[in-house]
Amino acid sequence: MAELVGIFAASxxxxxxxxxxxxxxxxxxRLTGAFHELGRRLDAARADVVIVVxxxxxxxxxxxxxxxxxxxxxxEHDGPPEPFLKxxxxxxxxxxPDLAGHILRTALAEGFEPSISxxxxxxxxxxxxxxxxxxxxxxxxxxxxxxxLEPPMISIRRALDWGRxxxxxxxxxxxxARVAILATGGLxxxxxxPTMGDIDEPFDHECIRLFRAGAExxxxxxxxxxxxxxxxxxxxxxxxxxxxxAAGSRGFEAIDYLPVPEVYVxxxxxxxxxxx
Numbered sequence: 001m002a003e004l005v006g007i008f009a010a011s012x013x014x015x016x017x018x019x020x021x022x023x024x025x026x027x028x029x030r031l032t033g034a035f036h037e038l039g040r041r042l043d044a045a046r047a048d049v050v051i052v053v054x055x056x057x058x059x060x061x062x063x064x065x066x067x068x069x070x071x072x073x074x075x076e077h078d079g080p081p082e083p084f085l086k087x088x089x090x091x092x093x094x095x096x097p098d099l100a101g102h103i104l105r106t107a108l109a110e111g112f113e114p115s116i117s118x119x120x121x122x123x124x125x126x127x128x129x130x131x132x133x134x135x136x137x138x139x140x141x142x143x144x145x146x147x148x149l150e151p152p153m154i155s156i157r158r159a160l161d162w163g164r165x166x167x168x169x170x171x172x173x174x175x176x177a178r179v180a181i182l183a184t185g186g187l188x189x190x191x192x193x194p195t196m197g198d199i200d201e202p203f204d205h206e207c208i209r210l211f212r213a214g215a216e217x218x219x220x221x222x223x224x225x226x227x228x229x230x231x232x233x234x235x236x237x238x239x240x241x242x243x244x245x246a247a248g249s250r251g252f253e254a255i256d257y258l259p260v261p262e263v264y265v266x267x268x269x270x271x272x273x274x275x276x
Contacts, residue, residue: 001171002170004181005045005047006274007183008042008181008182009270010184011185012128013264013267017124024262030258034256035132037255037256039133042133043135045178046178048096049139049140051144052141052184053181054145054239055125055146055147055148056070056125056149059123061145066147067147068154069112069114069115069145070145071100071107071114073095074120076092077093077120078121079092079093079122080121080127081123082123090127090138094141096142096177098175099142103142144242146162146242148236148238149235153238155224160220160241164246181242184239185240186207186237187207187234187266187268189266190264191231195231199265199266200234201259207237214250214251219244233265243272244272251273251274253270255271257269
């Protein structure tokens with residue numbers, strides 16, 4: 001039987017690596033400390049497998065073939081193709097095909113219709129958090145790509161459903177595994193829009209408040225409305241909602257939040273109680 005041992009979330013952004021030298025020393029210290037704290041907690045959870053929920057930034061998919069959700073079921077996946085991540089220490093990353101296949105079969109049996117890939121290329125959304133967390137060892141990965149980039153996207157309510165589905169699939173897996181979930185992306189940012197670089201701090205603080213409060217309906221109502229009024233990068237909060245659903249919509253802890261104009265992102269780092 002598998003056990004869900006940790007649920008985490010972290011912002012990501014290319015400029016966290018590519019323009020690190022332009023980040024103020026104060027922000028460097030805060031970002032480094034938050035990533036290291038997440039890494040410490042993930043190491044302490046002794047996870048064998050990490051389900052990483054992130055968007056694909058036009059590396060595997062484009063508008064001619066854009067799944068809403070894709071589960072990576074392969075034995076291994078390719079590391080990031082971006083030149084600014086050439087120092088990333090893993091050219092390939094190990095998969096967990098048995099558990100991934102079980103999640104896929106559970107999803108299909110319960111009326112979910114994900115796409116599948118036997119080999120994904122994992123871009124900065126997956127790899128920057130895994131790298132900056134400074135893990136003692138890299139667990140096996142199950143990448144789950146969620147379309148947070150181009151409408152139409154799954155609803156916030158459906159994101160909660162996906163989180164609950166992951167929790168049930170982990171609990172029903174017949175093998176033995178310690179499993180963590182890492183949601184990456186968000187909070188507010190705007191990319192390629194007239195508002196590029198803007199950080200919507202009121203949106204970020206309300207997200208944190210609602211995740212902490214836990215109640216699902218106010219969270220869904222707020223996000224479905226507010227995501228139409230803020231920067232496009234905020235849609236990545238769907239990944240956090242999936243984590244929230246897996247946690248039973250309670251037990252949220254904001255480890256740190258800081259708006260970082262140098263990387264264009266309202267950066268937040270969080271954990272949920274895995275036993276929720």
